Amino acid sequence: MFQFPISNLQFPIMSCIFCEIAARRAPADIVFQDEHVTAFMDKHPRAPTHILIIPNSHIESVDAIADDAAAWQAAQCLRAAREIARARGLSGYRLITNTGADAGQAVFHLHFHLLAGRKMGWPLG
Ligand code: 5GP
Ligand code: ZN
Numbered sequence: 001m002f003q004f005p006i007s008n009l010q011f012p013i014m015s016c017i018f019c020e021i022a023a024r025r026a027p028a029d030i031v032f033q034d035e036h037v038t039a040f041m042d043k044h045p046r047a048p049t050h051i052l053i054i055p056n057s058h059i060e061s062v063d064a065i066a067d068d069a070a071a072w073q074a075a076q077c078l079r080a081a082r083e084i085a086r087a088r089g090l091s092g093y094r095l096i097t098n099t100g101a102d103a104g105q106a107v108f109h110l111h112f113h114l115l116a117g118r119k120m121g122w123p124l125g
Helices: 017-022 068-088
Strands: 030-033 037-041 049-055 094-096 112-116
Touching: 017 037, 017 049, 030 068, 037 068, 049 068, 068 112
Parallel strands: none
Antiparallel strands: 030 037, 037 049, 049 112, 094 112
16 A cells, blocks of 8 residues: 655645745745745834744754754754854844744744844743
């Protein structure tokens, strides 16, 4: 019997807007892209610089990082954050990844918000 190779899926069965953006099938203001990572401007910016950094392959959230391959993909997002920040001359920046609906995650494709350009409050509310 044919078995669908779920572990090799490059794209999710449900359509995912961030997969579509990474594949350039949906519009976005892409500021950085390589074979592992795509970064684009958030459509509802919460700071003068608000960039979303995503792995090109679909990982739902930090909670879905269960093996080294997924962890490596996530690490590529951090590397990209550093490169983007340096290229833009950001003096400081905040990386946020909401994990799960209770934490405010609305798009279930792992993403890091890179926020900069204004004074950030701490602690978060
Ligand atoms: P979350 O709440 O999941 O951590 O963040 C999702 C973010 O994605 C939000 O800041 C929202 O503005 C942004 N977003 C959702 N859909 C789109 C889209 O189609 N294009 C862009 N550029 N940003 C999006
Ligand atoms: Zn996706």
